[in-house]
Amino acid sequence: MKKRIILLIVFIAVFAMVSVAKIKAGTGDNALGWLWGGGTELDGVFPGDGTSTNVRWLSMNNTNNSGAVDYGVNIPMADGELSGEAWSGGDDSGFGLGYITFDSSRLGGCPVGVCSARRVGNNLEGWARFEQIASANAAGNSGGWLGWISLSGTAQDGSSYGISINSSASTFSGYAWSDELGWIDFSRASFEAPKVLNVSLSASPNSCVGCSSLTSTLTASREDTSTTTGDITYEFNCDESDGVYDVSYTTTDTSKSYDCTYASTGTAQVRISQGGKTEIKTINVSVLPAVCGDGIVSSGEGCDDGTTNNGSCPDLCGALCEVNTCVDSSWREVAP
Numbered sequence: 061m062k063k064r065i066i067l068l069i070v071f072i073a074v075f076a077m078v079s080v081a082k083i084k085a086g087t088g089d090n091a092l093g094w095l096w097g098g099g100t101e102l103d104g105v106f107p108g109d110g111t112s113t114n115v116r117w118l119s120m121n122n123t124n125n126s127g128a129v130d131y132g133v134n135i136p137m138a139d140g141e142l143s144g145e146a147w148s149g150g151d152d153s154g155f156g157l158g159y160i161t162f163d164s165s166r167l168g169g170c171p172v173g174v175c176s177a178r179r180v181g182n183n184l185e186g187w188a189r190f191e192q193i194a195s196a197n198a199a200g201n202s203g204g205w206l207g208w209i210s211l212s213g214t215a216q217d218g219s220s221y222g223i224s225i226n227s228s229a230s231t232f233s234g235y236a237w238s239d240e241l242g243w244i245d246f247s248r249a250s251f252e253a254p255k256v257l258n259v260s261l262s263a264s265p266n267s268c269v270g271c272s273s274l275t276s277t278l279t280a281s282r283e284d285t286s287t288t289t290g291d292i293t294y295e296f297n298c299d300e301s302d303g304v305y306d307v308s309y310t311t312t313d314t315s316k317s318y319d320c321t322y323a324s325t326g327t328a329q330v331r332i333s334q335g336g337k338t339e340i341k342t343i344n345v346s347v348l349p350a351v352c353g354d355g356i357v358s359s360g361e362g363c364d365d366g367t368t369n370n371g372s373c374p375d376l377c378g379a380l381c382e383v384n385t386c387v388d389s390s391w392r393e394v395a396p
Contacts, residue, residue, distance in 0.1 A: 089132025
């Protein structure tokens with residue numbers, strides 16, 4: 061066991077010099093809490109009884125400790141692949157081993173079976189990996205360590221191990237296994253349904269015919285079906301084609317309005333952000349020329365009867381949408 065700890069110390073000193081590109085899980089990180097890699101083995105038992113790794117705490121989400129760097133793990137609510145990263149930062153009494161990836165794009169070449177970390181029913185299967193160990197191994201500096209973490213399998217004593225999901229409470233139980241670092245306890249971690257931000261955008265009025273310009277009130281709203289929390293940022297762009305947002309508001313209000321003036325037809329855009337989620341909506345605002353015969357009395361027209369305009373009396377609307385002056389010629393003068 062002493063040899064194992066010495067190897068770990070030497071290994072960390074070497075692989076710390078290897079830079080690793082970080083992959084974010086994205087804005088849908090829904091894992092919470094911590095994994096426990098164990099403290100220093102005290103009883104000399106090998107391969108360990110759950111306290112042998114000295115990896116200590118592994119954070120499943122940067123919000124656990126208000127970290128400035130965005131990382132986290134996403135657990136699907138049904139069968140599917142996990143994504144993102146956990147973090148082993150270490151502390152004064154233990155070593156930190158950096159990011160642990162659950163992203164399938166970084167898990168090729170696993171020791172056996174399907175490589176991706178995935179949910180199958182109420183169990184986790186496949187693999188995760190210490191990214192810095194993987195990079196150090198690729199550079200020939202890992203001392204033969206590979207960094208793989210098996211999420212389910214058969215232990216050396218023939219017993220099965222793995223991680224189970226309590227779907228009603230969205231919690232975990234059980235252990236993963238690293239050949240180099242021993243057991244990793246998942247029982248202190250949990251997850252929640254991914255946050256959803258649903259938004260709408262309206263324009264009033266959204267069209268005019270025969271007007272020289274139109275002022276339209278854009279109204280952006282966070283819909284009640286959203287599950288995101290915190291302040292809401294609204295960014296309005298009267299003309300989507302220029303790619304520039306005209307104004308930005310950050311507020312707790314679930315709806316915000318902004319006026320835009322159009323001299324011709326255009327597309328308005330709003331970007332709404334809350335709780336790490338961002339949604340964009342667009343809407344068309346139409347400024348159309350007057351067309352005689354469209355049935356709409358527009359500016360400059362005295363009348364518009366649509367396709368019945370013929371300019372001949374007794375029709376009171378002429379072919380150019382002017383009002384006809386018609387004289388009734390059906391009367392005749394009779395002698396007194």
